[in-house]
Amino acid sequence: MTSFTTRATDDAADCCAAAGKVPDDQEPTAQQYFAQMIQNCLQNAQAAKDAGRPIVGILCEFTPRELIMAAGAVPVCLCGGSAKTIAAAEQYLPANLCPLIKSTFGYHLQGNNPFLEMADLIVAETTCDGKKKMYELMAESRPMYVLELPQKADDPDALEHWVRELQKFRSFLEQRFQTEITQEALRNAIATMNRERALRRELAALMKADSPPLTGRQLLDFKSSISGLCEDFRQYQRALAEYRDQQAGDSRVRVLLTGVPTVHGAERVVQLLEDAGGLVVAAENCTGLKPIMEDVDLNAADPLQALAEKYFHLPCSVMTRNDRRLEFLRELAVQYRAQCIVDLIWQACLTYDVESHRIKRFAEQELDLPYLRIETDYSPSDSARIMVRIEALFETIRR
Numbered sequence: 001m002t003s004f005t006t007r008a009t010d011d012a013a014d015c016c017a018a019a020g021k022v023p024d025d026q027e028p029t030a031q032q033y034f035a036q037m038i039q040n041c042l043q044n045a046q047a048a049k050d051a052g053r054p055i056v057g058i059l060c061e062f063t064p065r066e067l068i069m070a071a072g073a074v075p076v077c078l079c080g081g082s083a084k085t086i087a088a089a090e091q092y093l094p095a096n097l098c099p100l101i102k103s104t105f106g107y108h109l110q111g112n113n114p115f116l117e118m119a120d121l122i123v124a125e126t127t128c129d130g131k132k133k134m135y136e137l138m139a140e141s142r143p144m145y146v147l148e149l150p151q152k153a154d155d156p157d158a159l160e161h162w163v164r165e166l167q168k169f170r171s172f173l174e175q176r177f178q179t180e181i182t183q184e185a186l187r188n189a190i191a192t193m194n195r196e197r198a199l200r201r202e203l204a205a206l207m208k209a210d211s212p213p214l215t216g217r218q219l220l221d222f223k224s225s226i227s228g229l230c231e232d233f234r235q236y237q238r239a240l241a242e243y244r245d246q247q248a249g250d251s252r253v254r255v256l257l258t259g260v261p262t263v264h265g266a267e268r269v270v271q272l273l274e275d276a277g278g279l280v281v282a283a284e285n286c287t288g289l290k291p292i293m294e295d296v297d298l299n300a301a302d303p304l305q306a307l308a309e310k311y312f313h314l315p316c317s318v319m320t321r322n323d324r325r326l327e328f329l330r331e332l333a334v335q336y337r338a339q340c341i342v343d344l345i346w347q348a349c350l351t352y353d354v355e356s357h358r359i360k361r362f363a364e365q366e367l368d369l370p371y372l373r374i375e376t377d378y379s380p381s382d383s384a385r386i387m388v389r390i391e392a393l394f395e396t397i398r399r
Contacts, residue, residue: 030239033231034221037264041076041225042114048074049118054177057119059104060127061291061314062149064166064307065227068123069189070181071173076115077225078122080104081265083378085112092137098346099377100263101130108138115225116142121176123169125149127318128351145172150312153319163308170304186303190296192228197292199236204289206243207281208336213246216255216280217270220262220287252279253394256338256369258329258359260346261286266378269344269386276390282336284329285344290314293328317351325355326362333367339397340370342390347377370397 033040045055054073058065068075085106086099092109093102107113116122124135125147135144147165150158170181203222206212222239224232255278262270262285270280284290294313300306315324332338341363345352356373363371372393376382 030235030242031218031221033235034224037221037224040229040231044226044229045074045076045115045118054120055115055118057116057122059122059131060125061286062125062127062311062316063123063147064169064311066186066189066193066296066307067166067170067173067181069192069228070185071177071179072185073120073173073177075227076119077263078104078107078113078116078119079261079263080107080113081263081267081378082107083380085110086378093134094348096348097130098128098349100261100266100346100349101134103266103378105134105138108142121145123147127316128349130348145169145176149318151318151320153312153315153322153324159308159312162312163305166304166308183303186307187298189228190298190303190307194295194298195233196227197295199233199240200292201289202240203236203243204282204292206240207279209247211247211249212279212281213243213248215274216257216283217267217274219280220267220270220283223287225264250279252277253397254279254281254337254339256280256282256284256329256332256336256341257288257344258284258325258341259344259352259356260349262344263287268378268380268383269342269374269376272383272387273342273390276387277394278390281338282332284325284332286316289332290316290328317355322355325359329359329362330367333369338369340372340393341367342393343371343373345373345375347375 049055056068056073056075057078058075059078065075079100080103082103086102088109089102089106093105107116111117120143122138122142122144124131124144126132126149135146138144147169150161152158174181200223204219206214207216207219222236255273257270257280273280282289291314294310296310297306313324315322315328317325329341341359343356343359345356353375360371360373363369370393372389374386376386
């Protein structure tokens, strides 16, 4: 596992210099800026659309944003985090299916996700069976490209297959949008994403402090549905300048969160953990450190090969055997001095659910840390029950 750095690099040109500077006494804080993330991204997406740039919806961290950006398009995350759209989806999908899948499909049916409605293309991927079959339904009325993921994390043939998949995806984007993805454009996109990952790592590293200056729930907000936004980079830097020397001065239980992604709108369990007196100092999942832990080698002879290697290393539960997840959890537990591991599983997320037994054994026997498995969906109906279990875990740790 590649250990991540804690300072942002200057590999990419400072595009933030072009962002309009507002006098300090009139400018909202970085936290206030990211609290308006959806509105900010909508403005950026609409401006790009008006300028003739395609909007490409993505539904998984395995989709390389760099290839989309190098094609002159704008990658936008479409993963649904709202419980309100699930009822519509259940007219077509099983009730006992992952809420993220149902929420995303519900947005499709209701037509009330503006990013999805303006998307010129949706990029899907063969992670779990539930997603694959949902994509078939969505593709009946929306343009879609499906990336076939390899399944065996340590098989050289699997990496070769993934390289070929990205080569085909590159050719498809070029044909679809009548453009050429040059090596220079790809390297520029890689530099931009490396910079974004480095800035987000630096923010996440603040949680290593004895008394971190922000909560895990606040940290979750420091990201956008659209990657590579210059103003985001400037706000990351402002947040780092604001928080770097602050200390909260408390003794909350340090939680290492693992499992499913807590996408925008589905942060309830993180909030419950912190309302109960915990502090989520690190999130291993796809909305946390997993996708930003490793950069793409900007100096590689073949940037596409380097891109494939970076994304192939994601320790997702769809991979078999998924030893990288354990290695990463071990690193995080040490670096962030975790006092327990909480494994969040969305209802019917079979790959993470099956792995939970192995994660429990690893946490308790190898890391010597208390472990709590939380299986839930997007409904708040079980919040009281979950809170009781969290409080019991924290009380045991404090004793």
